[in-house]
Amino acid sequence: MNAEIIAVGSELLLGQIANTNAQFLSQQLAGLGINVYFHTVVGDNAARLEQAIKVARTRADLIIFTGGLGPTKDDLTKETIARLLQRKLVTDEEALRSIEAYFARTNRIMTENNKKQALVLQGSVILKNEHGMAPGMAITIDSITYMLLPGPPKEMQPMFLKYGRAFLLEKLGQQERIESRVLRFFGIGESELETRIQDLIDQQSNPTIAPLAGDGEVTLRLTAKHRSEAEAKKMLDETEKKIVERVGAYLYGYNEETLFEKAIQTLKAQKKTVAAAESLTGGLFLEQLTAVPGASQVVRGGVVCYTNDVKEKVLGVPHAVLTADGAVSERCACLLAENVRTLCQADIGISFTGVAGPAPLEGKPVGTVYIGISTSDNRTDVYPLTLSGQRDAIRVRTAKYGCSFLLKALDGYR
Amino acid sequence: MNAEIIAVGSELLLGQIANTNAQFLSQQLAGLGINVYFHTVVGDNAARLEQAIKVARTRADLIIFTGGLGPTKDDLTKETIARLLQRKLVTDEEALRSIEAYFARTNRIMTENNKKQALVLQGSVILKNEHGMAPGMAITIDSITYMLLPGPPKEMQPMFLKYGRAFLLEKLGQQERIESRVLRFFGIGESELETRIQDLIDQQSNPTIAPLAGDGEVTLRLTAKHRSEAEAKKMLDETEKKIVERVGAYLYGYNEETLFEKAIQTLKAQKKTVAAAESLTGGLFLEQLTAVPGASQVVRGGVVCYTNDVKEKVLGVPHAVLTADGAVSERCACLLAENVRTLCQADIGISFTGVAGPAPLEGKPVGTVYIGISTSDNRTDVYPLTLSGQRDAIRVRTAKYGCSFLLKALDGYR
Incomplete structure (x- = not known):
């Protein structure tokens, strides 16, 4: 099966959003062994959409559309396909009831144009929309399968995963x-x-x-x-x-597992807690860690010690260390990790200090980074790094390195 | 002028990356008043690329290509266009010297296949690559303009902004x-x-x-x-x-200004500093704020008080408040904002406490959020919010709301 993905929407042609739907669907189709040979993006324009479909029919036997299923007059994917394939659009009663229920539930008045969302290509298989109003659909005509999905990723993705994928698997039957x-x-x-x-x-x-x-x-x-x-x-x-x-x-x-998810899992499995002192990363490490659901069981918190004052007054780094070694130093990283561990009563303390740029700091070049890992009163390791790249990239990679050192300390690599 | 953007690269069709190049170029072309009617993505395959070009020629008078200009045998954009337009590929001496210099500078040996990167369509205008090796080019044949740009965004974007845009502006002449x-x-x-x-x-x-x-x-x-x-x-x-x-x-x-950039600017202009206590946002607010270059002048730091212990021991929220009102409460938000302001010796303290989900907390539903802003010993405002959506969306919007309340406190809206 050779596929083409056609995204319909002028917002894509204006560059307001990227075509992440095509990316998602391409990954999914690759997983099913379906070749994707073309992506096309076309605006909310019937004539140009019709032209795109005609081209796609010459080179694909599966055409997946995203977008243009909504209630406004700009939404014309179904209408254009219906005209081109000479198929009627009929109201799907279940979809209509579900749209009416949606309006009732949210105490809003359903305007007439919303009924248009319940129109489907006659004879098509309906793909239920459990996260929005417009249903999707799939139909095979003259050996070409057309699948219509809504544009918003939060509606499209669950619809494809639950219903679209199943439709295609059945279609593929006993193939490789x-x-x-x-x-x-x-x-x-x-x-x-x-x-x-x-x-x-x-x-x-x-x-x-x-x-x-x-x-x-x-x-x-x-x-x-x-x-x-x-x-x-x-x-x-x-x-x-x-x-x-x-x-x-x-x-x-x-697969999709991140370093931070792996760290949370490993901490949970070992019933250990972590706290962080973040200077150059400014909160990025803790933010990424706490973005993982369930993080509250193992993440105690920490201190964003962006200034030397905070390093000294909140985290107890002696003034003499900050003047002699500097904030960007092995000694400072070591003390930050130890002190944030005891301050937040965590099993493991991790610290980040360094120069994210754009300018050098304390005479140390951009990309100089120290990461401390304190696991007990007797054990603190400091890892010096020299990173290249821009401010954002340095911060992101520093946080990831921290996560990898945390995993190493937990013996949790792999 | 009507444009089509053709991205060449199998990694796009496998969904490994999204077509952000088309997004960037669409924004740029919209700014120049050039209509973009189609995006096409095609893999590293000469026959299918040729087909895509033939289709594009029927509907566009400007075709911009991204990708396929590199040294490997998979890179075949130039070669395919040359064959289709019956143009020779010739070595651009300046590009060749620049590639040789690149290898000399990085102490690497230049393999023969890298010379291929200096080949250009005969008669084309060269678009210099100041961030990589392969030059871009532009040529008009039979009233259709072809512009070839490299695939990596960090090469393509500066090339277009400096050379590609200028080429098109000249082409547009005195038009609207x-x-x-x-x-x-x-x-x-x-x-x-x-x-x-x-x-x-x-x-x-x-x-x-x-x-x-x-x-x-x-x-x-x-x-x-x-x-x-x-x-x-x-x-x-x-x-x-x-x-x-x-x-x-x-x-x-x-334009592209973010709430966080605006906050940093406003703090700088008023010579005021800020510190934050973050519970549900887990460091996101400070991370976003410190992502802005120059943040160190006005961001003192803060505490990620993810657990009640840290709220109590580091930020001095009385145990009685945490048991009576709970961590997710107006009273707790108020104390966190005040105490982080004094702890970090900032002019403004801001706090975030609430329920990001997935599960309710303290009997309070997901989306319950309190944001405190403490501007002096006599003044702390707490804003209650009820947000909908998933964990990530709630955290992101909470941090943005915090930023907007900070701006309001600074009288810095607009």
Whole structure:
């Protein structure tokens, strides 16, 4: 099955938003073994949408549309497809009732134009919208499958995952299945990782191994094709084993898992708590950690010690250390980690001090970073780093390094 | 001029990245008054790229390509266009020297395939790459202009802004210019804002007024067309004035300016400092504030008081308050704001306490939020909020509300 994704919406052509729907659907279709050969974006214009559909029909047997299912006169995806395929639009009673219930529940008056959202292509399979009003639909005509999904990602994504995917799986029947698995690495550069497994990448065609780098992390996507899901998984296991033998020390997780989720999980499993003293990261580390649901069980809190005064008065770093060694120093990182641990009564204290830029500080260049990890009264490790890049990138990578050192302290890598 | 943007790269079709290049270029082209009617994404495949170009030529007189200019055999944008247009590829000596210099500078050996990056379409205008190796280029053949830009945003964006834009401006000559201005609002919903200015939106066709909502903010993009830039700006001023008369109280900034940048600016101008106590936001407020370069002049720091212990021991909230009123209470927000102000010796203390979810807390529903602003020993205001949405959205909007109340306290709105 070869697919094209057509996003409908002038806001995309004005650059007000990026086409993240196409990204999401591409990932999903790749997981189902469906090739995506084109994405098209077209505005809220019937003639140009019609033209885009005509082009897509020459090169795809699955066309997925996002957007244009709403109540306004700008929403014309269904209408245009109906005209082109000479299909009627009929009211779906269940969808209509659900729209009416939505208005009743929110104490709002349903205007007439909202009924338009319950219109569906006659004979299509309805994809229920559990997070909004307009239903999606799918229909196969002349060997081409059309799937219509709403534009807002918070409606589109759950609809596809629950109903759209099931429709496609049934359609695919007993064809070859694709299984993929993403291995997530931190603390090793993309080129070094690639060099170490270059021969595996070159030799293997099934599973394939595709590296991708971003935000200081490197991932390897392994993709196996087989008629049997179990066999595909076994192939992935074997390839993973070979990779782990070489670079397993840097592997921290799988698929969509983040370093911060892994840290929260590991802390929970070990019933340990953490507190942080953040200078250059300004709260980023704790923010990322507490973004994980359930963080409150293991994150005590911490201090954003952006100024030397706060380092001294709140976290008890002696004035002499700040003048002799400076705030950006091993000694300061060490004391911050120890003192935030005792101040917040946590099992582990972690500290971040350094120069995020744009200007140097205390004569130390941009990218100089010290991360302290205090695990008890007798043990504090300080890791010096030299990072390159802009202010934001330095802060983000510093927080991630902190998370990786925390995992190391917990012996929680992998 | 009608444009189509063709992004070349299989990583887009696999969903590994979103097509943010098309978003950036669409914004830029809108600013130049060039209509963008289609975006297309195609993989690293010569036959399909050729097909995409053939389609684009039927419907656009400006085709901008991103990606496929690199050294590997997967990079085939230039080669495909050259074959289709029957143009030779020739080595650009300046580009070649710059690539050689790049390798010399980084002490790396230049492999033969890198020379391919210096090949350009014969007769094209070269767009210099000041952030990478592969040059861009632009050429007009049979009334269609082709512009080729590299894929990495950090190379593509500066190249377009410095060289690509200038090429197009010259091409546009004395045509009508488009000026646009974005007005940024916080604290008012999209539908309320629209209702209050509906008659202006309906009446006006030049400038147009386009609302957009996201992350708790609403923006209005005003777009004026005129032959004279000065006249267009005057038209924007007049329309802005009419809008400000109605909803000026919610206007905090312009164009890309964020609430946090505005807060830092205002604090600097008034030589005032701020400290924060963050419970449900977990460091997000301080992180956003310190992400603004120069924040260190006005941000003292703060405490992430994620647990009641930290609220009590570090920020001195009496145990009795935490048991009687609870951590999620007006009283607690008030004390946190006051105490973080004195602890960090700041002019203004701000506090965030509430329920981000997923589960209720202290019997208070998800979305219950209190924000305290303490400006002196005699004055602390607490703002109760009831927010809807998921954990992340609640945290983000809470931090933004805090920023808007801070601006209000500084009398810094607009």
